[in-house]
Amino acid sequence: MYEPTVRMTRLLTGLAASIALSACTTVEDAPKGDAAYAIIPAAPAVGMDYRIAADDVLRIQVYHEPGLSLEDAQVTAAGMVRMPLVGDVPVAGLSAGEASDVIAGRLGDRYLVSPQVTVFVKKAVSRRITVDGEVREPGLFPVEGRLGLVQAVAMAKGPTRLASLKQVVVVRQADGARAAAMFDLSSIRRGEAPDPEILPGDMILVGPSRVKTILGAGLLALPAIGAGFIALDGGR
Template sequence: MRQPAPRAIIAALVLGSVAACATVEDAPRGEQAYAIMPPPPAIGMDYRLSPDDVLRIQVYHEPDLSLEDARVDAQGMVRMPLIGAVPVAGLSASEAADVIAGRLGERYLVSPQVSLFVKKAVGRRITLDGEIREPGLYPVEGRLTLSQAIALGKGPSRLADMRQIVVIRRLDGQRQAAMFDLAAIRKGEAADPEILPGDQLIVGLSRAKAILGGALLAAPALAAGFIALDGD
């Protein structure tokens, strides 16, 4: 019988190790961690409005009904002249424009035309946690790299291990993790990966283990660069 080639044996071993449960220490690093970083998405048709988003709402030929800086309130409402509070949270920009046009057309205008533009998408946020000076939620406006994201939180704490930046991302419905070396990135020895809205960055492996609290699931995505996390 023909013996399998060494490369096939290695591939089988990799797949076998991926199928087992792992802990956050096994989150991919180096080239694997960069392998599936997708390009940053633009604020497009699929963006869903969130509280604190700032909108430009234009009602054609009706400047008195148009708003330049309309903020979505904590209840997900935007307040319009004549029609009052309109629920828009969870809607796309075009869907919200249609709702506003429908409300205006019910009593006040004939076939109103409404356009809505997202000026500030606060719903596009990342979470900074772990050994960082100012942890918290931060809005993503435009493109953002890992080093820029860490800078939003005023940088790692004095005792932080900059070689251990864990990035949590939802891929194909699962939370998955990868680990990056910020020290190497700052020296120009490694690429500065894109950080996407919804990402969670945890500085320090020990803090990541404490925050994530548990083992990771079997992770077929490991070979692609991320390892799936237990939970939702």
């Protein structure tokens, strides 16, 4: 059996084994078309700045103040970054530009006159997606801005020759529930369908062309209780 198919089979079987399923349905029953985009919306045409999160690593430059600048400032679990003179500054949930303004405001209150601060996100540690299944290099990948499904699959070096581009499933957890939706990547590539937006924490499973997969029924509904994937056969 082709190695990526074996890897996906084991992954999906392991996920299912850890969760008790009350009912199962075939992957073909996952929402498609408009119903899929209702769960995983298309990415907006206008981009949005990346939002800083806990564990991200920042470069903070204070113009003409090297003693106050930081090369590797890690955001704490509480969403703070510790700056010289002013101590902890809340930056989680802010864009780099907004964080620059907040830090400049703190420094300008007591220590500097009109400080110029620039914040760069060096490592988006906490913002990652999982791409697995029939892709050339499955794994975890950082999300540093707006990301569509086509680009997400490309980060894993693209689909293998055994991939079914019509069976690309996006699994998302939100508000304590998990949901899945299936997309036709070939149609998206041709511009015949919108490119859904991929968010940090999403899991993308590129289905094999000849392996049937089942999902827990709870995963396919909103809200859902649990989720599971099981490979039924080797697809031969």
